[in-house]
Amino acid sequence: MSLTPKQTRWLILALVVVLWEGLPRAGLIAPLFLPPLTQTLAAGFGDIHSYASHLLVTLGEVAVSLVFACGGGILVGAILGSIPKVGRLLLPLFSSLYAVPLVILYPVFTAWFGIGSESKIAFASIYGFFPTMLGTAAGIATIDPQYLVAARSMGANLPQRILRVVVPAAIPTVLSSFRIGGALVIVGVVVSEMLISSAGIGYLITSYRTVLDTPRVFAAILLVLILAIAFDGLVQLIERRTSAWRQSGRSPVIPGKAPRGSASAAAAP
Amino acid sequence: MTLSERQRASLVRTAIVVALFGLWELLSRTGAVNPRLLPPASDALATLFELLGRPKMRADLMVTASEVAVAFLLAVPVGAAIGLLIAESRYWGEVLRPLVFFLFSIPKSIFLPMFILAFGIGFAQKVGFGFFSTVFIVAMSTAAAVESVKPDHVTVARSFGATRSQIVSRIYLPSMMPVLLEALRIAMIFNFTGVILAEMYASRDGIGHAISTWGENFQMRQLFAGVILVALIAILFNEAVRWAERRCEHWRT
Amino acid sequence: MRTLANVTELRTTPAIRLEGVGQIYGAAGDTVVAVEDVSFDVEPGKFVVLVGPSGCGKSSLLMMMAGLRHPSGGRILVEGKPIDEPDPDRVGVVFQEASLFPWLTAEQNVEFPLSLKRTLPKTERLARARERLDLVGLAGFEARYPHELSGGMKQRVSIARGLAQDPPVLLMDEPFAALDEQTRMTMGDELLRIWAETKKTVVFVTHSLTEAVYLADEVMVMSARPGRIIDRIKVDLPRPRTYEMLGGEIFGRLRDRIWRQIRTAA
Ligand SMILES: Nc1ncnc2c1ncn2[C@@H]1O[C@H](COP(=O)(O)OP(=O)(O)OP(=O)(O)O)[C@@H](O)[C@H]1O
Ligand SMILES: [Mg+2]
Numbered sequence: 001m002s003l004t005p006k007q008t009r010w011l012i013l014a015l016v017v018v019l020w021e022g023l024p025r026a027g028l029i030a031p032l033f034l035p036p037l038t039q040t041l042a043a044g045f046g047d048i049h050s051y052a053s054h055l056l057v058t059l060g061e062v063a064v065s066l067v068f069a070c071g072g073g074i075l076v077g078a079i080l081g082s083i084p085k086v087g088r089l090l091l092p093l094f095s096s097l098y099a100v101p102l103v104i105l106y107p108v109f110t111a112w113f114g115i116g117s118e119s120k121i122a123f124a125s126i127y128g129f130f131p132t133m134l135g136t137a138a139g140i141a142t143i144d145p146q147y148l149v150a151a152r153s154m155g156a157n158l159p160q161r162i163l164r165v166v167v168p169a170a171i172p173t174v175l176s177s178f179r180i181g182g183a184l185v186i187v188g189v190v191v192s193e194m195l196i197s198s199a200g201i202g203y204l205i206t207s208y209r210t211v212l213d214t215p216r217v218f219a220a221i222l223l224v225l226i227l228a229i230a231f232d233g234l235v236q237l238i239e240r241r242t243s244a245w246r247q248s249g250r251s252p253v254i255p256g257k258a259p260r261g262s263a264s265a266a267a268a269p
Numbered sequence: 270m271t272l273s274e275r276q277r278a279s280l281v282r283t284a285i286v287v288a289l290f291g292l293w294e295l296l297s298r299t300g301a302v303n304p305r306l307l308p309p310a311s312d313a314l315a316t317l318f319e320l321l322g323r324p325k326m327r328a329d330l331m332v333t334a335s336e337v338a339v340a341f342l343l344a345v346p347v348g349a350a351i352g353l354l355i356a357e358s359r360y361w362g363e364v365l366r367p368l369v370f371f372l373f374s375i376p377k378s379i380f381l382p383m384f385i386l387a388f389g390i391g392f393a394q395k396v397g398f399g400f401f402s403t404v405f406i407v408a409m410s411t412a413a414a415v416e417s418v419k420p421d422h423v424t425v426a427r428s429f430g431a432t433r434s435q436i437v438s439r440i441y442l443p444s445m446m447p448v449l450l451e452a453l454r455i456a457m458i459f460n461f462t463g464v465i466l467a468e469m470y471a472s473r474d475g476i477g478h479a480i481s482t483w484g485e486n487f488q489m490r491q492l493f494a495g496v497i498l499v500a501l502i503a504i505l506f507n508e509a510v511r512w513a514e515r516r517c518e519h520w521r522t
Numbered sequence: 523m524r525t526l527a528n529v530t531e532l533r534t535t536p537a538i539r540l541e542g543v544g545q546i547y548g549a550a551g552d553t554v555v556a557v558e559d560v561s562f563d564v565e566p567g568k569f570v571v572l573v574g575p576s577g578c579g580k581s582s583l584l585m586m587m588a589g590l591r592h593p594s595g596g597r598i599l600v601e602g603k604p605i606d607e608p609d610p611d612r613v614g615v616v617f618q619e620a621s622l623f624p625w626l627t628a629e630q631n632v633e634f635p636l637s638l639k640r641t642l643p644k645t646e647r648l649a650r651a652r653e654r655l656d657l658v659g660l661a662g663f664e665a666r667y668p669h670e671l672s673g674g675m676k677q678r679v680s681i682a683r684g685l686a687q688d689p690p691v692l693l694m695d696e697p698f699a700a701l702d703e704q705t706r707m708t709m710g711d712e713l714l715r716i717w718a719e720t721k722k723t724v725v726f727v728t729h730s731l732t733e734a735v736y737l738a739d740e741v742m743v744m745s746a747r748p749g750r751i752i753d754r755i756k757v758d759l760p761r762p763r764t765y766e767m768l769g770g771e772i773f774g775r776l777r778d779r780i781w782r783q784i785r786t787a788a
Binding site for chain 1: 278281284285286295306359363364367368374375376378379380381382383385386387454458460462469470477480481483484485487489492493495496499500502503504506507508
Binding site for chain 2: 559588589590607608609610613615617618621623624625626634638667669686687717
């Protein structure tokens, strides 16, 4: 083959864009299923104010949920990870819980907190909490005890050991857990908005869908995608920035390898 | 009688779960939490058994089960084929790997409306979305599973004159088994979640639809019964596969 | 009148014969000549050790003798017949550590090569496997999985597996490289015992010069890439070899000679 893999990849992407534009225009796909790309973009930019105000609602919910999910997840994960006994006892319970489609809890939250932001925040927090917590606990638990022994032999006291050994050693895991948890929080907020709500990007998606305004549905979906990718890129940037001084320069989620456990959590259903 | 550490740990875990249910019961019974919002655990469990006797409920479960099964049976071979292509072909591996990884890591749920626009509301839409939620993780894990086969083992088998099909069945399959089992388990989690979400979003039947209806109508006892039921099914399946995984854990190298 | 030497030469086909064997890796333009023009005979029942600098093509040579790779040039005869593909009835191979299948027990690992052909019924295959495990001193460990065995025991299973089909030739690629020194010494003695009992022809690759001299009837020294045989050194130490010989004068002299060859070759 004469094309390099990279060229072929770009060719495939270009083909997707062309087909997205061409198939509906040529009438091969009903525009109701798939509006042409340009029409989608036009719909998005035409309604930019409405999108922006709903995006703001979504972002607010995401921000609050991030604090609960990632803050709580990292805290609890760090505790469980650093007390091996408790961790060994509880982690199996949590990983069983991971198998449960948590979305079934959302109706409970709407019944409890109403259809405003509270129910979204409750759901997204829980949704992001477990993977963040599990990831952090696993990461902390694998810190080489040899480091701590070495630090002790050099006369480091407990705060020093935590600040100068545990924290730097844990940063990569914590960041990757944050990345996974954050992605899930975004999905959690948008999905719950899609299910029952009165505002937010997810709400827009559903309300445009019910009136079959497909271009606007697609524009909203694109917006969420961009949000998710931007968040991921941002955390990756931080990961790279910190990788200069951390021991293992390897991000736990390696593109291309399916890292067990962590990445399965990274992919939001 | 002395218990092994593992037995003791599972005993403590069981105790924790029972205690949580006890706390739930207590909070509700004493009125510390409004029983209309949190019905007692015993009520929810009683409702669960009563629901299981109803033909409508059984029909809903059957619908969900068949959607899950069909989506899974479609996603596994397709995903596995893509994964094999990635792992076995150098060229297509390099082409597809970043694409599949990208698709694997973006949120799938937001595409749910597209499936309704394409398939309408019904079996096909839910199966389609379940398939879409699952196929990429299957592809990624299959590639990882194939790559976990050690070239040394293949060489050994060849040196003993193994044929191609013998290498597949006696080296590839057992080598891949631990990774594959985990993959199937996680794929099933994704698949189940996808179908339930699709049912909750727009559907006329299925357990997910039932749950969201109970939520909208403030039928809290039914709602909690449904939540327990779905959680139980998910956990039981997960534990069964995990048990099998543990049995071949030491195959990993 | 023929001399005695001539008679033996006529009677015996060499167990292994290499004629101008070469191996070239890579596609056009970007090639590596790993092995070049190697020719030698190994008499039946001999223990030959192959040494040489890292990357000189020892493994490549062994792979070709096992029929796992085709030579780019020349030909290889085992028992007088060309070897074009793996033939476990003629050649058994023992690999470096961790080549045991972790999903099979010791017994099933040894039975594996026999089970590929299915010429023997299962009970007989298992009986044969147990017999081989017995030979390598692992009676009683049949049901253990590799992860339940020590490094030395794993290599014993590997040897038993290489011998499963009772091939006249046994090829071993750094089989003891991953073992600690004590285990390695023991395994060397064990291998010599098994070799004496089974009368196999052995080609053994190692990086350890002590191991080479201790085990070998003859040591072949390869040059750095492209690998060629640059010296063949007969080891005239009596058998059975003993630990005391290691400090002896002959032993030291042989080892020095090999070392000098490798140093100039590298
Ligand atoms: N499949 C291959 N493709 C390309 N080059 C190869 C391949 N296998 C081996 N080589 C190259 O051929 C040369 C000989 O390799 P080989 O493994 O036979 O050496 P060796 O003597 O066994 O080395 P070592 O002592 O490290 O085991 C090396 O330079 C190696 O890089
Ligand atoms: Mg080698």
